[in-house]
Amino acid sequence: MKRLSITLLSLIVVSMSMTPYAQADDSPTDGSNLPQYSEQEVELYKQVYRDDQKLIAAINANMDSLVTEGKLVISIPEKEDVTPHRGSMGSWGDILVSLITDSGSVAFAGHAAIVSMDNHITVESFAESFSPIGLDGVQYYTNSWNKSGALLVRPYDATATMYTTAATFAQDKVGLPYNWNFFNKSTTSKYYCSQLVWQAWLAAGIDTEAGSIPNGVIAPADLVNSSNTYIAKKID
Amino acid sequence: MIHKSSIIAVLICLVLSGCSADTTGRVPTSDADIFVYSHMFTTRGGIVSSTTDGLPSVQASLSVQDLFYAAHDADYYVMAGARKNNVLTISKDGTWTQSFLLDNPRYTGVLAVELTDDAMIALMNGGVKNNVYTSLLVNQKIGDSAFSRCEVDIWAEALIVKDGVAYILGTTIHPRRYAAIITVDIEQNIVIQQQVFPYYSQFTRAVWRDGSVYAIAQKGTSHASILSRIDPDTLTITHTQATPDEYLDLVQVDGRLYAISERSIDAVDETLDIHDSTPLTLGIHPHEDGYIDAIDVFGHTLVITYRFDARQKGSPNTLYGYVIRVDLPSGVERSRTPILLPASTDNVVQHIHVVPREFFE
Numbered sequence: 001m002k003r004l005s006i007t008l009l010s011l012i013v014v015s016m017s018m019t020p021y022a023q024a025d026d027s028p029t030d031g032s033n034l035p036q037y038s039e040q041e042v043e044l045y046k047q048v049y050r051d052d053q054k055l056i057a058a059i060n061a062n063m064d065s066l067v068t069e070g071k072l073v074i075s076i077p078e079k080e081d082v083t084p085h086r087g088s089m090g091s092w093g094d095i096l097v098s099l100i101t102d103s104g105s106v107a108f109a110g111h112a113a114i115v116s117m118d119n120h121i122t123v124e125s126f127a128e129s130f131s132p133i134g135l136d137g138v139q140y141y142t143n144s145w146n147k148s149g150a151l152l153v154r155p156y157d158a159t160a161t162m163y164t165t166a167a168t169f170a171q172d173k174v175g176l177p178y179n180w181n182f183f184n185k186s187t188t189s190k191y192y193c194s195q196l197v198w199q200a201w202l203a204a205g206i207d208t209e210a211g212s213i214p215n216g217v218i219a220p221a222d223l224v225n226s227s228n229t230y231i232a233k234k235i236d
Numbered sequence: 237m238i239h240k241s242s243i244i245a246v247l248i249c250l251v252l253s254g255c256s257a258d259t260t261g262r263v264p265t266s267d268a269d270i271f272v273y274s275h276m277f278t279t280r281g282g283i284v285s286s287t288t289d290g291l292p293s294v295q296a297s298l299s300v301q302d303l304f305y306a307a308h309d310a311d312y313y314v315m316a317g318a319r320k321n322n323v324l325t326i327s328k329d330g331t332w333t334q335s336f337l338l339d340n341p342r343y344t345g346v347l348a349v350e351l352t353d354d355a356m357i358a359l360m361n362g363g364v365k366n367n368v369y370t371s372l373l374v375n376q377k378i379g380d381s382a383f384s385r386c387e388v389d390i391w392a393e394a395l396i397v398k399d400g401v402a403y404i405l406g407t408t409i410h411p412r413r414y415a416a417i418i419t420v421d422i423e424q425n426i427v428i429q430q431q432v433f434p435y436y437s438q439f440t441r442a443v444w445r446d447g448s449v450y451a452i453a454q455k456g457t458s459h460a461s462i463l464s465r466i467d468p469d470t471l472t473i474t475h476t477q478a479t480p481d482e483y484l485d486l487v488q489v490d491g492r493l494y495a496i497s498e499r500s501i502d503a504v505d506e507t508l509d510i511h512d513s514t515p516l517t518l519g520i521h522p523h524e525d526g527y528i529d530a531i532d533v534f535g536h537t538l539v540i541t542y543r544f545d546a547r548q549k550g551s552p553n554t555l556y557g558y559v560i561r562v563d564l565p566s567g568v569e570r571s572r573t574p575i576l577l578p579a580s581t582d583n584v585v586q587h588i589h590v591v592p593r594e595f596f597e
Contacts, residue, residue, distance in 0.1 A: 078457065085440070085484055087304060087529060087587060092457050101277035111277075117413055117457065118438055120393060132277065132301065132319030133344035135363045140391065140409065142318035142347065142361070144304045146527070147276045147586035148547070164457070174410060175364040236546040 037106070045107050045182070048217050052108040055213055055221045056099050063234065066224075070231040078160050088143035091119045093163030095153040095197050095208070095229070096145045097220045105192055107182040108219035112194040114170045115143060123170040125191045127178045137177040138170070138191050152233035153223055155206040162204040169200040182217045194220045261296050265330040265596040268293075269559055271577060272315060272324060272589040274303040279320065280584045283332060290574040292553060295581075300324055300334060302345070306530070306589055309351040312378055313591050316346035316358060323349075323356065325378055328596055337374050339381035347371055348395040348404070354378050357402055357422060359392035369410035373402060375422050386425040388418045394442035396449060401428065403468065405451055407438035415439050415453055417471050431471035436462065443486040445493050446506070448474075452483050452495070463495060463508045477508035485531045487538065489564045494538075496531060501538070501567055514567030518542050518560070526557055534594035537570070538562040541590045547582075554579050559590050 037045065059066065079091055090096060092115055099110040105127075113124040122143045128136035155162070179190035185198065198218045201208045209218050211227025223229060263270055263285045271292075274281035281300040284292045301320035306313065313326045321343045326332045337346065337358055347359040360372040368389050376383035393406040402420045407413055415436035419428040435455070442451040449466040453476075461483040465475040481502075483495040493504045496516070503512040519525050519542070530541040543557040553576040561570045577585055 085527075098277070116409070118391075118407055118409060119459075120438075120440070121391065121409065133321075133361050134342050135344060135361075139363050140361065140369065142304060142345065144276060144302055144318045144587065149586075150276075160457070171410065174369075175367070 048107045048182070048215050048219075049109075051213050051215050052110075052217075052219045052221055055219070055225055056109060059099065059221060059224055066231050067234045070233075073154075073156065073230050073232070075154060075232065076158070076160055079154070079163070085120065087146045088120050089145040089147075089150060089233070089235070090115045090143075090152045091163075092117045093158075093165075093167040093200075093204075094232075095155075095201070095223055096122065096143075097151040097153055097224055098149055099151070099221060099224070100149050105182060105219075107217045108194070108221065110194075110220035112197045112220040112223055113141070113145065114167060114197045114200055116140065116171055117164070117167050119143065123167075123174060123196070125176075125178055125193045125196050127180070127192075138173045138175060138196060140174060146235060148235055150235045151224060151231055153229050154232045155201060155204075155208060155229050158204070158206060162201075162206065165204040166200040169203040170196055185216070185218050194218050194223055197223060259299075259334045261332055263296065263326075263330045263332060264294050265328075265593075266293075267593055267596075269573065269593050270326070270330075270591040271575060272298070272300075272303060272326075272591065273577060273581065273585040274298070274300045274317070274587050275584050276302050276319060276586050278584075279322075282581060282584065283324075284577055285330075286573075286576070288573075290559070290576050292576055292578050295578065298324065298332075298334065303587060303589055305346055305349050307350045307356075308532075308595060311354065312351055313595050314349060314351060314356055314378070315589050316349045316356075318345045318347070318361075320345055321360070326591055326595075330596065333379070335379075337376055338383055338385070344372075347406075348392040350395045350397045350402075351378075352397040352422075357395065357397050359388070359390075359395060359404060362387065364410050367411055369408065373404070373420055373422075373425075375425070384422075384425045386420055386427065388420065388427060389430070390416050390418050393438060393440050394451065396442055396444050397422065398444050398468075401468075403442070403444075403449055405439035405442045405449075408432060413437050417449075417466065419468075419471065429471050433473070439464075441483070441485050443488050443493070444468075445488045446491065448506075450486055450493055450504075450508075452486060461495070463504060465506070465508060475506075475508050477504075477510075479510075484528055487531065487533045489533055489536060489538070492565060494564065496528075496538075498528060501562065501564070503565065512565075512567075516562075517569070519544070523548070524557075529557070529588070530590065532590075532592055534592060536564050537594060538564055539590070539592045539594065541575070541588070543575075543588070547585075549579065549582065551579055553577060554582055554585075556585070556588055559592070 096113040113122040212222035212225040281298040284295040303315040304318035344361040349358040362371045391409040396403040415433040418430040436453040453462040459482040463477040526544040529543040532539040540560040548555040556575040
């Protein structure tokens with residue numbers, strides 16, 4: 001049973017006081033001079049953030065069984081014989097998730113990436129002020145994900161063509177700015193990290209949010225918790 | 237009378253001094269390996285000197301992030317961050333220094349690095365401009381903030397510097413993904429030539445041997461390697477050899493070329509025929525499944541950093557894998573020492589660079 005129940009979990013209250021609040025409108029920002037959200041928007045994001053923290057706690061509590069479950073899934077042959085190279089993880093179209101590190105979001109924790117058609121390169125979206133290479137929005141990054149805590153996530157029953165469609169979709173978005181309006185996940189003109197991954201796989205025909213928390217935001221934890229995905233690998 | 241604010245100020249200073257890492261220091265070299273570890277997303281890392289048994293002895297904190305690429309010459313060993321513009325330089329006497337390329341910590345991470353004449357030649361991640369992926373070639377003397385730069389339209393996977401020319405091999409990646417080579421005059425900072433190979437999707441590794449560039453190419457999403465020999469003057473491929481193997485690296489030892497996969501070390505001649513294949517044993521026990529993280533060559537010794545998929549937590553140390561030394565051309569494994577780091581660093585250790593003891597000899 002993949003989907004996790006969050007109702008039985010204790011409430012984790014996470015203060016957002018340390019998180020920079022960004023503008024909620026759709027105008028691009030360079031991430032270095034962020035205006036405040038309205039009080040109403042802050043309250044909304046606080047609730048989403050609490051949901052996300054509970055979901056992450058649930059995933060972590062069930063991690064062993066999720067990893068075991070994932071090992072039973074038979075992937076397509078093209079994805080099985082990939083040799084990790086120089087610290088990379090996964091191959092084209094694969095979803096990479098860290099539930100530890102932020103990409104700039106005020107709505108959730110963690111970060112998500114998708115492997116490009118080149119296994120050594122990922123496509124990721126960061127707010128400029130959070131980007132480890134100082135570039136805003138969707139960019140190419142070195143696939144250095146074979147690291148402790150990283151999760152390799154794959155959709156069930158995905159074909160090689162679907163992996164190609166997802167990877168190509170993400171590559172086509174390189175250069176677009178970061179999306180600070182986390183509820184506007186359907187826009188195709190700007191992206192936050194997990195929105196990019198979700199849309200890439202939606203283009204391939206698989207909804208990687210299905211079965212997770214329907215709160216209007218697509219968080220990295222949703223990609224892991226989705227009833228349409230499984231954990232193919234976890235780096236200890 | 238001591239004011240409360242004074243106490244707080246002193247405490248803050250103590251905390252800051254305890255948390256901040258020095259930008260230079262020295263680690264004992266003895267006759268064992270040195271391990272440098274770093275975290276992918278944070279500037280937390282460290283350097284550890286080991287004993288001949290691989291046990292950690294002396295350690296220091298470093299403010300480094302995602303040290304992913306490395307290069308060495310006779311005098312220096314440098315490591316550069318893929319997700320942070322930071323460089324760690326280690327001298328033969330064990331002195332280490334942290335610095336930044338371009339003297340600007342906010343610039344992008346590194347795609348490849350090489351050393352020549354006490355200078356770092358590095359490719360930096362530049363992003364997509366005008367719908368073309370462009371990176372920045374930087375030429376910066378070690379210990380000096382002065383640099384020169386040149387923009388090149390390639391994602392670098394391999395970098396060779398020979399006789400004042402940088403040979404950059406990789407992929408055009410955006411808007412199309414083709415294997416590509418660009419040569420740059422590193423004195424003049426000008427692109428000499430560039431060549432795109434639409435038949436291949438990328439070059440992954442390359443080495444200079446006897447006046448030619450030898451490279452590993454790939455097609456599409458296939459992992460099978462195509463060995464290629466390239467004329468450095470015309471940038472044309474003169475020989476190719478399709479293989480079923482996924483080679484991870486090419487090295488040159490005593491003028492002989494070797495292609496290394498997870499299964500074997502294969503000697504390759506100038507026409508790219510494979511003559512001798514020596515099986516490679518990585519994990520000995522079932523719980524030691526893992527991958528080759530890095531390959532280095534010192535003299536006749538191949539130094540392989542082998543990392544486990546799952547670290548083996550212990551007390552007081554955690555085992556991450558082995559440093560495996562193989563003699564060439566015999567292919568005989570000479571030693572296997574553990575990569576052990578203090579368990580207290582478990583939350584920080586992600587990437588590990590092994591600076592082999594041979595560098596300090």
